Amino acid sequence: MDNIAGTKSTLTWAVHISVLALVLLWLFPTMGLFVSSFRTGDQITQSGWWKAMFPAELTEQFRAADPDENRIETEAGVFVVEGDFRQEGLGGEISTWGTSSRDLAAYAPGDTADLGEGETFTVNADGTYVWQGNADQIEGRGQRVFITALEPPEFTLANYDQVLLDPRNSEGMAKAFFNTLTVVIPATIIPILVAAFAAYALAWMDFPGRALLIAAVVGLLVVPLQLALIPLLKLHNEIGIGKGYLGVWLAHTGFGMPLAIYLLRNYMVGLPRDIIENAKVDGATDFQIFTKIILPLSFPALASFAIFQFLWTWNDLLVALVFLIDSSGETTVMTKQIVELLGTRGGDWEILATSAFVSIAVPLVVFFAMQRFLVRGLLAGSVK
Amino acid sequence: MNPALLGLLTIVIGVGGCVGYFYFSNVFLDKVLFPASGPNASRNINRANKIRPWLFLAPALLALGLYLAYPVFETLRLSFLERLPGGRTQFVGFDNYTRMFAEPKFMEALRNNMLWLIVVPAGSTAFGLLAAQLTDRISWGSVAKSLIFMPMAISFVGAAVIFKLVYETRPEDAQQIGVLNALWLRFDGGIGSFIFLKIVPAILLLGFAAALAWIVWVTIRKIREPRLASGLKIVFALLALLMAYIAVSSVLNAGSVLTAELDYGTPMTWLTIPFWNNFFLMIVLVWIQTGFAMVILSAALRGIPEETIEAAIIDGANPFQIFFSIKVPQIMSTIVVVWTTITIATLKVFDIVFAMTNGQWETQVLANYMYDKLFRANDWGVGSASAMIIMLLVTPILVWNVYNARKEMR
Structure with missing residues (x-):
């Protein structure tokens, strides 16, 4: 299209810029989560994540060393505690400091703060400090100091360590990760198998009522699963499955079935008729035709449904809430765990962001690796 | 048992069970029920081929019926019932619906x-x-x-x-860590704020209204075509009315956007x-x-x-x-x-x-x-x-x- 006369070059530039703007707009929210998951809680609350690439002013609280152990009597009645805040984690260049949380920027580096009745405190630009006063003043706990410094950008893996590898598993994400996997794998494989046979029957076998069944599948494609919650929960309780993995597998199998049959049938109908008829003439049974010819040829459709079902079961919250998670909470999945964290740790963005990113990382990998099949499946399912 | 192990076992049992079902039911049909040999061979082959589609379909139909079709009717039935203590239920007609429509939250x-x-x-x-x-x-x-x-x-x-x-x-x-609030606090009520928060949204709303008006016009032209079925005409007319209503209200909203008093300088709790x-x-x-x-x-x-x-x-x-x-x-x-x-x-x-x-x-x-x-x-x-x-x-x-x-x- 671009080489056709009439397309203007200024317009091409406008197109490039608008696409770039659109892409950035679409990426920006996810980037926020991604960057935040590599920052400490303090960093997240003190500056927006978009500033994470640049040095940031960070105010931290420090305490002078324990006076009872470290004080030195320099002259009669005058005690001094000296030390270096750099060794306690202070990084970057000190811009201001203060001794009260109400006035954080009271002093510049090198200034000496007068704490009253002869007690003084000095913080130097290199992070060393001198605390001086009489015996009563230099005792008990170390003096509090608030230092605002220009910290270089810093990223950490500590959040991932806490969320995934913490042996106490306080956020519950590691277990939820495996629970999600336990839900997803059978709930993806079993519907494919069941649907593939049905799709073959609907595509290549002749029997009365076939058209009606296909119409029914198309109709069931849009039935909201909300309707199924109560009747099925009741059913599961009556036949003794109750809440648990078996129930959620069955539910996902049922809910994924219309799309599976629809996608696979649409694909199988398009396979060349000659191959199947030749095989029939050669004496192959339907079962053989299906396993030896149809299944291998339908691989792209099988793959695209598998991705759909995988994404949908991995990302699902409602079905898990209703059919899986019981009061013990042992079988919680990641989506539920994140909703829980939103409630209990709403302000702790380092935990929230990391947990959310852990849960979306796997689908993202699958998405980028298998995008070809996903697009093909979408097109088969929607464009007619 | 460990759930991961249970999952693995289910995959094996589920997949094996499915494959086994399809395979053995076919074998049973061809070899035992209607064997393709003996005096009735050709009739048996025909019979087997009549039944086979249903063998292939059975598990899927069961899943569809039990997990999607049956719940639709069961939910419809439940919506006319009220649960009484002791697990009994009572038919209440449209009582649930009237109660629901009376609720402001609904x-x-x-x-x-x-x-x-x-x-x-x-x-x-x-x-x-x-x-x-x-x-x-x-x-x-x-x-x-x-x-x-x-x-x-x-x-x-x-x-x-x-x-x-x-x-x-x-x-x-404090420093804003949400992008939206950080952006919002950049607006101070000056000329930039006026352009971006009033003129631009108003133009967008008017543009949206204009697009809708165009669609309404196209729809009306379509309705006047004599070939169209009268049922579709009614649907189109309703849609056109709805869109016209939305268009008018967005024009009115554009006016209120222009005159709105915005609370510059205060972080908003958007949700x-x-x-x-x-x-x-x-x-x-x-x-x-x-x-x-x-x-x-x-x-x-x-x-x-x-x-x-x-x-x-x-x-x-x-x-x-x-x-x-x-x-x-x-x-x-x-x-x-x-x-x-x-x-x-x-x-x-x-x-x-x-x-x-x-x-x-x-x-x-x-x-x-x-x-x-x-x-x-x-x-x-x-x-x-x-x-x-x-x-x-x-x-x-x-x-x-x-x-x-x-x-x-x-």
């Missing part, structure tokens, strides 16, 4: 759902069409496409966390501003669904015959005319498919509201209302009744899809 959910149904499909389709048209024309279009498509893979809950960070509010004297917070939630779904719309519309755009476009260029059409008068009419049927698919996804929206506001601050939607009734209030009657409302809203699309599918098969 009416709020209904109103919000209507708003969602207008904004999300329209927004996603419009952005999707824009992205499809733009990315098709540049060299790095496929990369851009896959990045815009990416939110498709992110769960609603994950998206909720992502956007909660965008909407995060900090006290006035607690009644009415507008609905839009902040809708943005999340638009963000997710745009990629879907884009992928499908871009395929449809590529399917347009080149000659029609070349002919338009030779006739001197400018790019905008080509897009709106040549391309869009040719992909109209795909736009309708995309629109209805997103409409269905929107009708069922649950996770986003559940995770972000849980229906507080007047953001309730039907699916979350239903969940509330079913599992918090334990009121199965009203819960089922609200599920039936969702079903009722889906039904026109269901009928339309089935109608199209049957037409295609003939």
Whole structure:
């Protein structure tokens, strides 16, 4: 299209810029989560994540060393505690400091703060400090100091360590990760198998009522699963499955079935008729035709449904809430765990962001690796 | 037993069971029930072939029937019942429905759902069409496409966390860590604020109204065609009325946007501003669904015959005319498919509201209302009744899809 006369070059530039703007707009929210998951809680609350690439002013609280152990009597009645805040984690260049949380920027580096009745405190630009006063003043706990410094950008893996590898598993994400996997794998494989046979029957076998069944599948494609919650929960309780993995597998199998049959049938109908008829003439049974010819040829459709079902079961919250998670909470999945964290740790963005990113990382990998099949499946399912 | 082991075992049993069922039922049919040998061989082969489709279909039909068809009728039945203590039930007629419609929270959910149904499909389709048209024309279009498509893979809950960070509010004297508030605080009521927060939104609203008016006009022209069935005419007339109403109200809103007093300099808690917070939630779904719309519309755009476009260029059409008068009419049927698919996804929206506001601050939607009734209030009657409302809203699309599918098969 671009080489056709009439397309203007200024317009091409406008197109490039608008696409770039659109892409950035679409990426920006996810980037926020991604960057935040590599920052400490303090960093997240003190500056927006978009500033994470640049040095940031960070105010931290420090305490002078324990006076009872470290004080030195320099002259009669005058005690001094000296030390270096750099060794306690202070990084970057000190811009201001203060001794009260109400006035954080009271002093510049090198200034000496007068704490009253002869007690003084000095913080130097290199992070060393001198605390001086009489015996009563230099005792008990170390003096509090608030230092605002220009910290270089810093990223950490500590959040991932806490969320995934913490042996106490306080956020519950590691277990939820495996629970999600336990839900997803059978709930993806079993519907494919069941649907593939049905799709073959609907595509290549002749029997009365076939058209009606296909119409029914198309109709069931849009039935909201909300309707199924109560009747099925009741059913599961009556036949003794109750809440648990078996129930959620069955539910996902049922809910994924219309799309599976629809996608696979649409694909199988398009396979060349000659191959199947030749095989029939050669004496192959339907079962053989299906396993030896149809299944291998339908691989792209099988793959695209598998991705759909995988994404949908991995990302699902409602079905898990209703059919899986019981009061013990042992079988919680990641989506539920994140909703829980939103409630209990709403302000702790380092935990929230990391947990959310852990849960979306796997689908993202699958998405980028298998995008070809996903697009093909979408097109088969929607464009007619 | 360890759940991972249990999962593995289920895969083996499930897959093995399925394969075994299909294999052995076929063997049983061919070898035992109707053997293809002996005096009745040909009759037996015919009989076996009559039964075989049902062997292939049986597990799928069982799953479909038990997990989707049966619940529709069971929910309908439950919506007319009230649970009495001791596990008994009592038929109460439309009592659940009247109780539900009397509840302000339900009416709020209904109103919000209507708003969602207008904004999300329209927004996603419009952005999707824009992205499809733009990315098709540049060299790095496929990369851009896959990045815009990416939110498709992110769960609603994950998206909720992502956007909660965008909407995060900090006290006035602290650094804002939410992008939206950081942007908002840059506006101070000066000329820039006037342009970006009043003129631009007003123009957008007026443009939206103009687009709607154009569609209404096209629809009216369509209604006056004599060939159209009268049933469709009524549907079109209702749609035109609805769109005209929305167009008029957006013109009125454009006026109120221009005169609104904005609270410059104060960080906003976006998700607690009644009415507008609905839009902040809708943005999340638009963000997710745009990629879907884009992928499908871009395929449809590529399917347009080149000659029609070349002919338009030779006739001197400018790019905008080509897009709106040549391309869009040719992909109209795909736009309708995309629109209805997103409409269905929107009708069922649950996770986003559940995770972000849980229906507080007047953001309730039907699916979350239903969940509330079913599992918090334990009121199965009203819960089922609200599920039936969702079903009722889906039904026109269901009928339309089935109608199209049957037409295609003939």
